[in-house]
Amino acid sequence: MCKQENSTQEYKCIQSVGEYINAIQEIIEQERKNNSDFDKNYEVYFRGHIDKNFFLIPSLLRNKSGDKDSVGQACKEIVDNEHIAFRSIVAKHPSEFAEYKSAIEHLVKMQHYKLKTRLLDITSNALVALYFACTIESGDVNDKLGEVIVFKLPKRIIKHYDSDTISAVANIARCDINKLQIKLGNNDLSNEFVKSLDIEPQINEIRTTIVEADTSGDSLVTLKYKKQFNDDLGYLHHQIKAEKSYYNPLIEPHDLGKIWAVNTKLENPRIINQSGSFLLFGLGINEEEIDGSNQLTYTKVLHPQIPDTWIAGRIGVGSYKAHTQEETEETKNQIRKRKKKNKKKKANIVRQLSMLGIDHSFIFPDLETAAKEINKQLLSSKTDK
Numbered sequence: 001m002c003k004q005e006n007s008t009q010e011y012k013c014i015q016s017v018g019e020y021i022n023a024i025q026e027i028i029e030q031e032r033k034n035n036s037d038f039d040k041n042y043e044v045y046f047r048g049h050i051d052k053n054f055f056l057i058p059s060l061l062r063n064k065s066g067d068k069d070s071v072g073q074a075c076k077e078i079v080d081n082e083h084i085a086f087r088s089i090v091a092k093h094p095s096e097f098a099e100y101k102s103a104i105e106h107l108v109k110m111q112h113y114k115l116k117t118r119l120l121d122i123t124s125n126a127l128v129a130l131y132f133a134c135t136i137e138s139g140d141v142n143d144k145l146g147e148v149i150v151f152k153l154p155k156r157i158i159k160h161y162d163s164d165t166i167s168a169v170a171n172i173a174r175c176d177i178n179k180l181q182i183k184l185g186n187n188d189l190s191n192e193f194v195k196s197l198d199i200e201p202q203i204n205e206i207r208t209t210i211v212e213a214d215t216s217g218d219s220l221v222t223l224k225y226k227k228q229f230n231d232d233l234g235y236l237h238h239q240i241k242a243e244k245s246y247y248n249p250l251i252e253p254h255d256l257g258k259i260w261a262v263n264t265k266l267e268n269p270r271i272i273n274q275s276g277s278f279l280l281f282g283l284g285i286n287e288e289e290i291d292g293s294n295q296l297t298y299t300k301v302l303h304p305q306i307p308d309t310w311i312a313g314r315i316g317v318g319s320y321k322a323h324t325q326e327e328t329e330e331t332k333n334q335i336r337k338r339k340k341k342n343k344k345k346k347a348n349i350v351r352q353l354s355m356l357g358i359d360h361s362f363i364f365p366d367l368e369t370a371a372k373e374i375n376k377q378l379l380s381s382k383t384d385k
Helices: 017-034 082-092 103-112 126-134 162-172 185-197 203-212 221-230 235-244 253-257 269-274 332-355 367-378
Strands: 042-047 117-124 146-154 158-160 258-265 276-281 282-289 294-297 311-317
Touching: 017 126, 017 146, 017 311, 017 332, 042 126, 042 162, 103 117, 103 162, 103 269, 103 276, 117 126, 126 146, 126 311, 146 203, 158 162, 162 235, 162 253, 162 258, 162 276, 203 253, 203 282, 221 253, 253 258, 269 276, 311 332
Parallel strands: 158 258
Antiparallel strands: 042 117, 042 146, 117 276, 146 311, 258 276, 282 294
């Protein structure tokens, strides 16, 4: 997984479930204090990272590990094959997908089985996020400083699984990258697109602003522009109509470049227990020369980024001190002691979560996981441990 640059920011770290709940309350109360309409306009979600340096990027779109300059760029060799991977896993296990018609249902299933997708898991259950900040996939505690991200997602970007917007963005996964270079128009028409965002036409500003553009009301562009934009989307429209024959092929241009929160069907025990939802990432915006002029295009090789305004707070899980020059010169023994302390603090949190019913067999409610959990708790000797 990609990591972000080490932060020098001091933020609250917790070492117990009680401290964690208090920290969340403080964050939400501050948001309500700053915005009296907070509960009306936002929904709170969470995501737990076992390492605070992890990026908020879906597995499909991650680039070189540790390269902060690659944020916003996907690995071309990977996204080139997204549509092939989508079809390959369905072809090899057709019975697993037999009941699914929509692309988002396919992607959720694929995410469940660890295929790389453009989905990022989030949860409405704060305790579930805390568990993921403490343990690796096997259920074992790791020794890194973990983190829980507290999201405040605008309600306008939260959609249900059967939304036409979600159908449009999810079906990007079915499209060959070579058939999905989407022009945002010539200079005159692309100017209309930029003007709709009410910003100066600088590419970085466009990329930042489009994610937060409000497309929940009237269209931000003229019908003429929208029709011309959709003329380039024949291949994408074909994929969408395979699941929705009634689909109206007039996609809002801004919607393909946004990040959407998706409330999917609660159709398996894991999603139910984890209170799972997803962030669905669309396309990134690029500027390139086409037919002798610079034009804006959508491309799979770039991706939108989660705005800072969607993050209410970050909570460290474990023991942490601000990054200083002295800390960079820690001895191996000091690093080992710090990691041991982190692991001990996390293990204590996991025990507290277990008393509240949040353990590995709850998070991953299948028979094999339950058997392993019972072996660990009841059928292991000290020598096994």
